[in-house]
Amino acid sequence: MDTPTTGASSGTQGGITAGRLTPDAYAANFADLHPPFDPHEAQVAADRCYFCHDAPCVTACPTSIDIPLFIRQIVTGTPDASAKTILSQNILGGMCARVCPTETLCEQACVRELAEGKPVEIGRLQRYATDHLQRQGAHPFARAEDTGKRIAVVGAGPAGLACAHRLSMLGHGVALLDARPKPGGLNEFGIATYKTTGGFAQAEVEWLLRIGGIALQNGVALGRDFTLESLLSEFDAVFVGVGLAGTNGLDIPGIDLPGVDDAVDFIAALRQSDPAAVPIGRDVVVIGGGMTAVDAAVQAKLLGATNVTLAYRGPQARMKASLYEQELAAARGVHVLHEAVPVAVEGAGRVAAVVFDRPGERVRIPADQLLLAIGQRLDPAALPPTQGGKIVVDGPGRTRTPRVWAGGDCAMGGDDLTVTAVAQGRDAAMDIHTSLMR
Amino acid sequence: MANLASTFAGIRSPNPFWLASAPPTDKEYNVRRAFEAGWGGVVWKTLGLDPHIVNVNGPRYGAIWGADRRLLGLNNIELITDRPLQVNLDEIVSVKRDYPDRAVVVSLMVPCEEEPWKFILPRVEATGADGVELNFGCPHGMSERGMGSAVGQVPEYIEMVTRWVKANTRMPVIVKLTPNITDIRKPAAAAKAGGADAVSLINTINSITSVDLDLFAPEPTIDGRGAHGGYCGPAVKPIALNMVAEIARNPDLRGLPISGIGGITTWRDAAEFMALGAGNVQVCTAAMTYGFRIVQEMISGLSEYLDERGMALADLTGRAVPNVCDWKDLNLNAVSKAFIHQDLCIKCGRCYAACEDTSHQAIAMLPGRVFEVKDDECVACNLCVNVCPVEDCITMERMAEGDVDPRTGRVVSFKHADWTTHPNNPGAVAAE
Numbered sequence: 001m002d003t004p005t006t007g008a009s010s011g012t013q014g015g016i017t018a019g020r021l022t023p024d025a026y027a028a029n030f031a032d033l034h035p036p037f038d039p040h041e042a043q044v045a046a047d048r049c050y051f052c053h054d055a056p057c058v059t060a061c062p063t064s065i066d067i068p069l070f071i072r073q074i075v076t077g078t079p080d081a082s083a084k085t086i087l088s089q090n091i092l093g094g095m096c097a098r099v100c101p102t103e104t105l106c107e108q109a110c111v112r113e114l115a116e117g118k119p120v121e122i123g124r125l126q127r128y129a130t131d132h133l134q135r136q137g138a139h140p141f142a143r144a145e146d147t148g149k150r151i152a153v154v155g156a157g158p159a160g161l162a163c164a165h166r167l168s169m170l171g172h173g174v175a176l177l178d179a180r181p182k183p184g185g186l187n188e189f190g191i192a193t194y195k196t197t198g199g200f201a202q203a204e205v206e207w208l209l210r211i212g213g214i215a216l217q218n219g220v221a222l223g224r225d226f227t228l229e230s231l232l233s234e235f236d237a238v239f240v241g242v243g244l245a246g247t248n249g250l251d252i253p254g255i256d257l258p259g260v261d262d263a264v265d266f267i268a269a270l271r272q273s274d275p276a277a278v279p280i281g282r283d284v285v286v287i288g289g290g291m292t293a294v295d296a297a298v299q300a301k302l303l304g305a306t307n308v309t310l311a312y313r314g315p316q317a318r319m320k321a322s323l324y325e326q327e328l329a330a331a332r333g334v335h336v337l338h339e340a341v342p343v344a345v346e347g348a349g350r351v352a353a354v355v356f357d358r359p360g361e362r363v364r365i366p367a368d369q370l371l372l373a374i375g376q377r378l379d380p381a382a383l384p385p386t387q388g389g390k391i392v393v394d395g396p397g398r399t400r401t402p403r404v405w406a407g408g409d410c411a412m413g414g415d416d417l418t419v420t421a422v423a424q425g426r427d428a429a430m431d432i433h434t435s436l437m438r
Numbered sequence: 439m440a441n442l443a444s445t446f447a448g449i450r451s452p453n454p455f456w457l458a459s460a461p462p463t464d465k466e467y468n469v470r471r472a473f474e475a476g477w478g479g480v481v482w483k484t485l486g487l488d489p490h491i492v493n494v495n496g497p498r499y500g501a502i503w504g505a506d507r508r509l510l511g512l513n514n515i516e517l518i519t520d521r522p523l524q525v526n527l528d529e530i531v532s533v534k535r536d537y538p539d540r541a542v543v544v545s546l547m548v549p550c551e552e553e554p555w556k557f558i559l560p561r562v563e564a565t566g567a568d569g570v571e572l573n574f575g576c577p578h579g580m581s582e583r584g585m586g587s588a589v590g591q592v593p594e595y596i597e598m599v600t601r602w603v604k605a606n607t608r609m610p611v612i613v614k615l616t617p618n619i620t621d622i623r624k625p626a627a628a629a630k631a632g633g634a635d636a637v638s639l640i641n642t643i644n645s646i647t648s649v650d651l652d653l654f655a656p657e658p659t660i661d662g663r664g665a666h667g668g669y670c671g672p673a674v675k676p677i678a679l680n681m682v683a684e685i686a687r688n689p690d691l692r693g694l695p696i697s698g699i700g701g702i703t704t705w706r707d708a709a710e711f712m713a714l715g716a717g718n719v720q721v722c723t724a725a726m727t728y729g730f731r732i733v734q735e736m737i738s739g740l741s742e743y744l745d746e747r748g749m750a751l752a753d754l755t756g757r758a759v760p761n762v763c764d765w766k767d768l769n770l771n772a773v774s775k776a777f778i779h780q781d782l783c784i785k786c787g788r789c790y791a792a793c794e795d796t797s798h799q800a801i802a803m804l805p806g807r808v809f810e811v812k813d814d815e816c817v818a819c820n821l822c823v824n825v826c827p828v829e830d831c832i833t834m835e836r837m838a839e840g841d842v843d844p845r846t847g848r849v850v851s852f853k854h855a856d857w858t859t860h861p862n863n864p865g866a867v868a869a870e
Contacts, residue, residue: 044505047505050786050788051788052785052786052787052788053786053788053790053791053803054787054807055787056785056807111784111785111786112784114784114785115784115827115828
């Protein structure tokens with residue numbers, strides 16, 4: 001899948017339309033970005049690990065997975081033991097194997113990256129082990145004896161799932177409450193389709209919940225169906241992992257024209273649909289510089305858009321998307337424009353072009369669709385005290401409200417990564433446990 | 439291009455690379471392919487008396503592997519040729535006629551009585567073969583019938599059979615030795631006493647490569663059971679090199695030609711065997727792993743090596759033998775320290791783990807994952823060099839004369855001093 005395949009019914013006609021590609025092309029474009037290793041490939045990849053002392057990859061992992069150990073367990077033909085090493089630190093190790101920006105985490109730290117520019121493929125090895133174990137069907141962890149304590153976990157995204165699992169493992173009863181119709185949070189609604197194929201996010205949640213002791217309830221939202229106060233009266237503690245449900249807008253002329261969409265909604269809709277049914281413009285402009293912007297731009301291209309421009313207001317060095325993601329976009333044929341400040345959306349009745357100020361020039365880029373990916377923000381609901389748009393936390397997720405913890409993207413200290421959210425959820429669970437069992 | 443023409447025990451070949459007696463030399467078809475690929479000679483797979491033996495109908499080989507399934511050691515339970523004697527003899531005639539410049543030596547194994555040898559030797563001689571190799575090495579199957587290593591483990595038998603063979607043929611006689619003994623010099627001396635023109639070694643080593651942990655049976659497994667086999671391949675090379683050197687440096691065996699065998703895979707392996715005293719080399723596992731074409735690399739590599747040094751092939755044989763000595767003769771005054779070249783270090787820390795956990799706590803781990811040798815603790819054991827994944831990243835640097843060894847506080851002297859004169863040695867002789 002080096003370049004998107006095109007050539008079908010609605011092809012390159014203008015406007016926003018579905019079915020631009022052949023069924024085969026959709027299948028190829030939205031296949032696994034990094035296909036899984038077969039057993040021999042895994043063996044060869046695992047053999048490359050040096051089993052470093054005090055390994056830099058472990059230090060680089062936000063969940064501190066013992067990477068040399070799990071790789072050694074693959075070498076010795078015990079992938080399920082390997083998966084347990086991974087999952088004991090990071091219960092969403094399967095998803096993280098798929099979506100972690102390993103090129104800026106463990107694999108960047110790998111000594112073989114330093115030595116030869118070719119790190120051990122830690123992410124794919126992690127996927128090999130976790131897939132192997134999850135295929136066996138059984139859940140590898142058991143609950144401790146019931147403590148009689150009950151905790152409400154608000155948000156079934158990476159932070160909430162990790163928190164709920166760890167609390168259940170320690171013997172607590174958990175009510176897992178989520179506003180969306182399905183659990184998973186950004187794993188289910190926010191990640192590019194080609195990064196987690198085949199319904200993996202739901203399968204992983206289902207597998208995770210098999211530990212028992214977690215009552216999942218979907219379609220219930222904080223501030224609408226319950227409040228922190230009502231939860232605190234019913235539960236011994238509350239963990240808030242609601243993510244950043246709001247998105248930032250852009251206040252320029254023409255921004256209300258039809259054809260201007262939110263990139264987060266676009267990505268979520270694509271994840272929940274057959275790609276062939278998702279309408280896309282012929283000329284698409286994406287405004288933003290983060291992972292969401294890249295995911296939206298790349299997927300617009302994969303859906304059959306002819307021209308996709310990713311416009312970022314600052315210089316390349318400030319883009320939040322990793323270099324790897326930027327290269328991925330370029331390789332897929334996305335045109336990346338740096339130092340482009342949007343000033344207006346033009347069009348009679350619907351989007352026709354987007355105008356940018358660039359150093360020394362004003363450029364007008366034809367567009368029939370504009371996707372905005374300029375940052376997500378905390379939904380102002382009844383939350384513990386916030387600062388700078390995030391819930392203030394101290395140490396392992398303690399908010400300023402007694403008996404309330406928080407973690408993931410909604411809390412301070414995160415970096416908008418799945419793996420960091422998992423670490424925060426897990427660590428908050430440990431702290432809740434210590435606090436409740438004191 | 440160096441002249442690689444070789445004469446070993448009076449047998450000429452265009453290069454010193456022979457295929458050892460084994461499956462690759464089992465029949466005319468293979469041997470022709472080998473000669474077309476460029477091998478200088480073959481030792482035809484061992485002939486025996488009719489009725490010919492039979493082989494198992496299950497796996498004959500077991501193996502161990504390194505990274506990426508690189509084959510490191512191979513074990514086999516195949517016996518000698520399982521084809522009628524006359525078929526082999528006819529094929530040898532045909533091959534030798536078409537490749538007169540190549541060495542064709544015939545490996546033999548018959549019962550330990552003179553009559554069978556008297557029977558088979560003239561028939562082999564009639565094929566035009568250049569020599570015979572006596573298989574006193576095979577450790578499996580045939581040894582249960584009093585042949586192979588069962589003979590090679592008793593020096594008196596070696597001498598007796600060698601004498602019979604010499605008395606019954608004009609062909610050069612090479613005696614192939616088994617490594618499954620305690621002192622390789624004894625069977626070599628017996629072969630020499632019996633009149634052997636050369637020895638070849640090593641044959642394979644008794645081995646079980648692995649155990650099937652579901653069947654609880656050794657590998658290779660046949661119908662749930664396994665027998666020990668003969669081990670060969672790169673893993674056995676260090677054992678073979680030592681045995682070759684032990685013969686080469688023994689004054690009583692001096693001048694006895696040695697055909698070196700054991701894990702030879704590249705020109706460098708071959709050159710090492712020759713430097714330790716081998717006149718030529720025999721190869722099997724490498725050919726079985728990669729095919730006959732590997733000889734082309736052996737020829738080009740050895741040729742380049744000799745050309746670069748202006749050496750003739752004959753200059754190589756035995757060149758390292760004078761430097762093989764006993765432990766007691768090693769210079770205790772030669773003091774080295776490990777040195778980590780920071781520009782090559784990839785900061786894996788394996789040297790640190792090895793030294794800290796299992797050796798002398800002589801490597802410091804400094805901030806930023808900088809690893810440095812503590813000269814006041816380093817005994818120059820070389821373990822860090824061996825476990826480092828980067829070649830030449832850690833080197834052993836010899837201390838200069840007059841420097842003070844920070845570990846012992848002693849001034850380094852370049853004067854040789856070994857155990858024989860060391861004060862801690864109760865049997866020391868006074869230093870001169």
